[in-house]
Amino acid sequence: MLDAGPHAERDRMTDQIATLLSEQRRFPPPQAFAAHAIAQPALYEEAARDRLAFWENEARALDWIRPWTTTLEWRLPHAKWFVGGQLNVAANCIDRHLAGPRRNKAAIIWEGEPGDRRVLTYWELAREVGRAANALKRLGVRRGDRVAIYLPMIPEAAIAMLACARIGAVHSVVFGGFSAESLRDRINDAQAVALITADGGYRRGQIVPLKRFADEAIAECPSIRHVMVVQRRPGGAGDESFAEMKEGRDHWWHRLLDPENPHCPAEAMDAEDLLFILYTSGTTGKPKGIVHTTGGYLTQVTSTTRYVFDLRDDDVFWCTADIGWVTGHSYVVYGPLANGATVLMYEGAPDWPERDRFWKLVARWGVTVFYTAPTAIRAFMKWGTDHPARHDLSTLRLLGSVGEPINPEAWIWYRKHIGGGRCPIVDTWWQTETGGIMITPLPGVTVTKPGSATVPFPGIGAELVDTTGKALPKGGGFLTLTEPWPGMLRTIYGDDDRYRETYWSRFPGRYFAGDGAKLDDDGYWWILGRVDDVLNVAGHRIGTMEVESALVDHPAVAEAAVVGKAHELKGQALAAFVTLKEGNAATAELKDDLKEHVAKKIGAIARPDDVLFSADLPKTRSGKIMRRLLKDIAEGRALGDTTTLADPNVVARLKEQYEGQES
Ligand code: PRX
Numbered sequence: 001m002l003d004a005g006p007h008a009e010r011d012r013m014t015d016q017i018a019t020l021l022s023e024q025r026r027f028p029p030p031q032a033f034a035a036h037a038i039a040q041p042a043l044y045e046e047a048a049r050d051r052l053a054f055w056e057n058e059a060r061a062l063d064w065i066r067p068w069t070t071t072l073e074w075r076l077p078h079a080k081w082f083v084g085g086q087l088n089v090a091a092n093c094i095d096r097h098l099a100g101p102r103r104n105k106a107a108i109i110w111e112g113e114p115g116d117r118r119v120l121t122y123w124e125l126a127r128e129v130g131r132a133a134n135a136l137k138r139l140g141v142r143r144g145d146r147v148a149i150y151l152p153m154i155p156e157a158a159i160a161m162l163a164c165a166r167i168g169a170v171h172s173v174v175f176g177g178f179s180a181e182s183l184r185d186r187i188n189d190a191q192a193v194a195l196i197t198a199d200g201g202y203r204r205g206q207i208v209p210l211k212r213f214a215d216e217a218i219a220e221c222p223s224i225r226h227v228m229v230v231q232r233r234p235g236g237a238g239d240e241s242f243a244e245m246k247e248g249r250d251h252w253w254h255r256l257l258d259p260e261n262p263h264c265p266a267e268a269m270d271a272e273d274l275l276f277i278l279y280t281s282g283t284t285g286k287p288k289g290i291v292h293t294t295g296g297y298l299t300q301v302t303s304t305t306r307y308v309f310d311l312r313d314d315d316v317f318w319c320t321a322d323i324g325w326v327t328g329h330s331y332v333v334y335g336p337l338a339n340g341a342t343v344l345m346y347e348g349a350p351d352w353p354e355r356d357r358f359w360k361l362v363a364r365w366g367v368t369v370f371y372t373a374p375t376a377i378r379a380f381m382k383w384g385t386d387h388p389a390r391h392d393l394s395t396l397r398l399l400g401s402v403g404e405p406i407n408p409e410a411w412i413w414y415r416k417h418i419g420g421g422r423c424p425i426v427d428t429w430w431q432t433e434t435g436g437i438m439i440t441p442l443p444g445v446t447v448t449k450p451g452s453a454t455v456p457f458p459g460i461g462a463e464l465v466d467t468t469g470k471a472l473p474k475g476g477g478f479l480t481l482t483e484p485w486p487g488m489l490r491t492i493y494g495d496d497d498r499y500r501e502t503y504w505s506r507f508p509g510r511y512f513a514g515d516g517a518k519l520d521d522d523g524y525w526w527i528l529g530r531v532d533d534v535l536n537v538a539g540h541r542i543g544t545m546e547v548e549s550a551l552v553d554h555p556a557v558a559e560a561a562v563v564g565k566a567h568e569l570k571g572q573a574l575a576a577f578v579t580l581k582e583g584n585a586a587t588a589e590l591k592d593d594l595k596e597h598v599a600k601k602i603g604a605i606a607r608p609d610d611v612l613f614s615a616d617l618p619k620t621r622s623g624k625i626m627r628r629l630l631k632d633i634a635e636g637r638a639l640g641d642t643t644t645l646a647d648p649n650v651v652a653r654l655k656e657q658y659e660g661q662e663s
Contacts, residue, residue: 025450089269094162113202141193142167272295278326425441560577563630574606610634616647
């Protein structure tokens with residue numbers, strides 16, 4: 001799965017390493033923070049002494065219906081955690097908080113983009129989830145059935161996920177920014193029996209008509225029997241014209257829930273029963289359904305939320321991720337709620353109606369712990385310090401970063417202008433596949449270095465290896481995980497061969513994360529980014545093959561190659577090189593049309609920034625497209641080694657053309 005050009009990969013990493021090596025700043029945890037932090041240094045010692053005992057202890061923090069008999073069953077590459085144990089995730093996230101003082105505590109504080117607000121206490125959340133769970137049952141949804149969720153960031157997104165968990169249905173959340181076709185493919189792969197969507201959601205003042213997209217999708221989804229439609233805002237997006245209801249199949253969420261009993265017994269689920277499937281991009285055109293199970297996943301997200309975010313009862317925790325990504329699953333819903341925390345959920349864009357919307361939210365709700373992505377931080381930097389400076393951000397006490405490497409400059413800006421110089425920053429490395437945080441500082445323990453995710457979380461084993469799989473004590477190489485961890489993916493839904501091949505074949509006996517990394521003299525990890533054909537655009541994973549398939553699906557396109565190019569805000573942006581079929585003119589209109597075509601096929605996040613028409617693409621003599629040369633062109637670099645090309649003139653011509661186009 002690695003790019004055919006290991007030399008080019010190494011050169012790129014050497015450049016990045018040189019930049020990062022010059023980073024000498026160190027930030028020890030503030031003393032007052034360290035003294036009272038939930039995670040103390042002993043945690044590392046405890047986990048190092050007995051890794052399994054550490055995880056057992058973390059699992060004991062949950063409510064189990066029946067205790068497990070075996071902590072870990074490891075038959076590489078398949079892990080089972082807490083075997084024989086039974087629990088229910090929704091009961092852990094809600095019911096166990098109802099007996100004590102958390103009963104009336106805010107579980108979810110929500111603000112819609114237009115400014116509408118809702119606060120749900122744990123008690124209210126319990127009743128909503130109970131009703132939704134009973135409604136699902138009434139529609140015939142049973143334990144083990146898959147339910148697709150395609151919603152904006154509204155409380156119902158969390159309620160729907162928890163309702164599925166309560167009855168043992170497996171949810172598959174599809175990001176609301178994905179197209180009808182992407183939704184269709186995900187529903188069909190999982191054979192979902194029901195879909196939960198909304199008439200619409202708000203984004204930059206516009207209504208995103210989710211139900212219309214959903215209708216388009218399910219026209220080709222024979223497995224869907226029922227659709228529940230949340231009325232986002234009566235009189236607003238809730239206008240019935242946004243949602244044509246099909247008799248017998250479509251049901252308004254509120255009408256369905258209204259008569260239901262708010263009490264719904266929680267299914268006793270086996271620790272290894274599926275909790276959810278979440279699709280993510282890989283190196284082929286087909287997204288992978290990442291499978292997460294119940295006991296191990298909940299253990300890891302509960303434990304990491306508590307220690308990494310130092311979460312307490314009086315915190316207001318805001319993770320800005322959308323529910324459609326794994327960060328939204330683990331650190332908006334499951335991790336925080338299992339800890340009985342108060343979470344803030346916000347529906348819309350950070351620059352709507354003004355570029356200070358996030359800081360307004362922090363001030364209004366008194367957010368204490370804030371977790372976001374470097375792409376957002378870079379946008380805030382660009383927008384200027386006036387926006388945060390206008391608001392009282394003094395409640396903040398801890399900041400987090402996730403999703404892509406954070407450049408030291410952005411880290412320092414974040415610390416100074418958002419954290420007021422007093423808040424520790426936790427840069428957390430993990431993946432959809434890992435379920436929870438893997439490499440991260442503990443905020444009261446770890447001395448941080450801007451740009452480094454620091455060290456593995458207690459109980460997690462990571463090792464750097466070279467191209468042959470040999471472990472390296474330091475330097476540059478590939479990030480691998482050496483031991484099974486509780487929140488790890490169990491397989492790819494319906495494709496266990498692909499699971500073995502993708503994660504376990506490159507370096508036998510190890511999980512290969514797909515990331516290049518550097519390990520410094522102190523054993524700190526510096527993540528350099530993907531080394532496979534997966535791009536990270538504004539913190540979102542996009543496979544180059546998916547975009548290429550979308551492009552060649554257009555009637556005018558003969559061949560396409562997509563590469564990532566460095567982008568100031570998004571980290572990476574997409575550049576597409578396209579050859580046209582005979583008889584098609586390379587016009588500006590066609591360029592726009594192709595961009596639009598990709599957005600329609602996959603979603604707006606995959607829209608290429610640049611499209612370049614070319615008579616030929618640079619290929620090796622065996623016919624493989626040389627993406628690294630295209631990347632050199634897209635990033636305006638001198639061309640790398642072209643000696644293996646069938647026709648070196650192709651790439652020289654392309655470079656000229658690309659540069660001509662940009663000027
Ligand atoms: O390349 C790494 C990058 O995001 C990838 C995982 O993407 P996804 O599954 O969408 O999950 C994102 C949120 C957990 C990784 O392979 N990545 C994630 N966190 C970091 C990161 N790169 C550098 N530093 C991070 N903190």
